[in-house]
Structures are given as C-alpha cells and as structure tokens.
Amino acid sequence: MTAETQQGSGDDDLGPIDFLAIEFPQGRLTASGFEKLLSLADQGIVGILDMEFIAKDADGKSKKVDVWQFAVPADVDLAAWAGASSGLLDDSDVDEIAASMQPGSVAVVVIYENRWVLGLVDAWRHDGARLIANGGIPAGDLVAALDATERT
Amino acid sequence: MVGYPPATLWLPWMRLSAPDRPQRFLVTEPRDETDDKESIVGLLKTAATAAVASSVHGRVQRRQQARWAAQDQSAAGVPAPAPPAQYATPAQPQQTYADSTPAPPAGASDRLAQLKQLGELLSAGLLTTAEFEQEKARILSV
Numbered sequence: 001m002t003a004e005t006q007q008g009s010g011d012d013d014l015g016p017i018d019f020l021a022i023e024f025p026q027g028r029l030t031a032s033g034f035e036k037l038l039s040l041a042d043q044g045i046v047g048i049l050d051m052e053f054i055a056k057d058a059d060g061k062s063k064k065v066d067v068w069q070f071a072v073p074a075d076v077d078l079a080a081w082a083g084a085s086s087g088l089l090d091d092s093d094v095d096e097i098a099a100s101m102q103p104g105s106v107a108v109v110v111i112y113e114n115r116w117v118l119g120l121v122d123a124w125r126h127d128g129a130r131l132i133a134n135g136g137i138p139a140g141d142l143v144a145a146l147d148a149t150e151r152t
Numbered sequence: 153m154v155g156y157p158p159a160t161l162w163l164p165w166m167r168l169s170a171p172d173r174p175q176r177f178l179v180t181e182p183r184d185e186t187d188d189k190e191s192i193v194g195l196l197k198t199a200a201t202a203a204v205a206s207s208v209h210g211r212v213q214r215r216q217q218a219r220w221a222a223q224d225q226s227a228a229g230v231p232a233p234a235p236p237a238q239y240a241t242p243a244q245p246q247q248t249y250a251d252s253t254p255a256p257p258a259g260a261s262d263r264l265a266q267l268k269q270l271g272e273l274l275s276a277g278l279l280t281t282a283e284f285e286q287e288k289a290r291i292l293s294v
Contacts, residue, residue, distance in 0.1 A: 014208050014209070041220065047220065048216075048220040049216075049220070050212075050216075079263060079264045079267050079292075082267065082288060083216050083217025083220065083289070083292055084220050085216065086216045087215055088212075088215075135196065137195060137196075141195060142195070
C-alpha cells in the first residue's frame, strides 16, 4: 500500500517499535505488569515482537534464560507468554541490558510495536489524508529543544 | 514495504544504511541530562530511508506463536510453526516452574496443567524437543 491509497492498515503496516527492560530484584517476577501487558496486547494496542529474560548471577555473569528455567511466583501466569519470544536479542544486547542489572536479578526485555498508531493514522487516511512523516524523539533531544527555546 | 512511507519508520536499528543486521538491536536512550546539544538541527528527524522487508509481522511470527506480533487473530490462518529451539528446556529438571502452586484464572488452569505435564515429560526424556514444541504450540493455540 502506498501513501496515496486509502486502504486501511494491513498486516504489513508497522507501528513504531520500542522496548522495555524491567529488572526483578532477586529474580522475583511480579504479576501485575505482565497482566497489564497481556491486556494491552489482547486489545491490539501493542503487538509483542519479542519477550526475553536475562539472568545475572551473584558473580555478575549474565545470560539469556528461558521462562522454564527460573522460579516463577504463583500469581504470575507466564504460560500465557510462552511463544512470545522471537529470539531477536544477541549477545551484545544481553550485555547492554546486563550492565544495568544488579547481581542476582532477572530482567525481562519486551520489544513491542505501538499498533494503536496504525488505527489512529487509518482514521485520517480513511478520509483522504496522508501520513507524510513520523518518528521518535529521544528525551534528551526534547530537553535540548526546550532549553534552546527558553534561552531566547 | 506497504504502509508507512519508506522514509519515516521509527526503527532505531534501521537507521543504519547497511543492510546487514547492526551490532546492537537495543539502543538505550542516553539518560545523561548534562549532554550539551546546542547544535541540534531541529527536533523532528525523519529516519533515513530504509528498505524494510515486507511482512515484518510474518517474519516475527514465524519465530513466535501466531498470537503476538499481529493482533488480527481471525486472519491468522495457518498456525505458526513451532518456536525455535530456544524453548528447549535445560538439562536440569523443571522443578522451579512445576513447584509453584498456581492460582491461575479459571480459563488458563487447564492449559497450565497441560504445559506443566508436558515440561515434566520433556525433562524426563520422554519427549524430544521437537515433540515438546509441537505439543506446546498445540496447547497454546486452543
């Protein structure tokens, strides 16, 4: 689909993609965030492109771990997430995340697609408008822009 | 790729012009607030044109269960193939997961029980990894 047509978003349309890395001290996962993410995914607000776990042991060594490999509290339904991993993170990604982890903790990395944007853009496209640009803005750049404009 | 104009996808790892996968997939935003960025050229930076392969969702889905990357489940069609070997359980027994006393929501309890059983069969060597993956995919697709 080109920008000129007015079709709705199909499976090939891709919303902006972000990631989150959440650390659980002592590897104790907490349920509420996973439940909320599941709800967002079920509603089609986000699409989960990858979910991977990284463990950092007491000696500071880190590695990817599978959900089946560590203790999960009773109230965390990780079975719902089985199959969410697409294995996109490589060793350098693991190192980058592990650098921020405390020893003995487990982190989850979620790569998600902001699918809500597609519906939003479609609403405009349906009436003949055209998406001409989009992008992300690092927080630091925003702060710099605020600084620059406030100096005048 | 259809959909968004090619110049404007916000995929940090796509900003590199090289078609090869860049070294880093995750680019953490710098949190240093003391960065001096007086020379910023405008706030809106259109991402470099990237030749994004079509059907990114399909490619991701082939590595996942069909549920996750694209939410249109009615159009999911053929179930995704079994996830890759990373889901093979490790050498040690799966006691950690099996030991948790579950209090799952009503609908998930059957699936959870089946998955735990499946894991025990695998760690007991009664299933091959491929069989485990197949069964797991079947359980989760119900």
